[in-house]
Amino acid sequence: MTNLKCNAKNCMHNESPYCCISHICVGGINAKTESETCCDNFQERRENAVNSCRSHEKNPSVDIECKACNCVYNEDYRCQAKEVCISGPSACVCDETRCSTFKAR
Template identity: 40%
Template sequence: MTILKCSATTCMYNEDMLCSRGEIDVMGESAQRADETCCGSFRERGSSATNSAKNSCGCETIQIDCKAQNCTYNEHCKCTAAAIDVGGSGAETSQETKCETFECQ
């Protein structure tokens, strides 16, 4: 599993810069740059659709499904990087997040 640090503090799954979801999806099938990726699992904290969800403790290691086919770390849609950073400070939607570790082949 990959070590994940997440700066998307507006995400309902963010617990102390870690993720409480257990797994995430990195989107950006044809991405050539980090800005063209996003965390497809992002859900804004406090939105009416997510108010009933209960957060657990944040995890440092996490399973990452990766749709960014051009990323060096994508192997059969799984992230093989030892560690990644998900950016998105102040994000309100998943499109405002990104995989900072994305590296185009």
């Protein structure tokens, strides 16, 4: 499990700075920079939507599937970084998020 901090405040899974789901997937199969990655699990928090954190606990550690094959922390599609930061404080769609921990091979 990897320690995850997330500042995507518009995501229905976010309870700053934690995620309320136990598994996330970082997208960006051809990524060469962090701006080409994203959190595939991002879902915009709508005005009347229920935050998923109401039914799940905040998770400081999560299992991270990683599709960013060019990242030094990717080992067999699993993130091996000790800590990961997902950024996107004003994101409305997953493409507006990014894995700030991404480091090109």
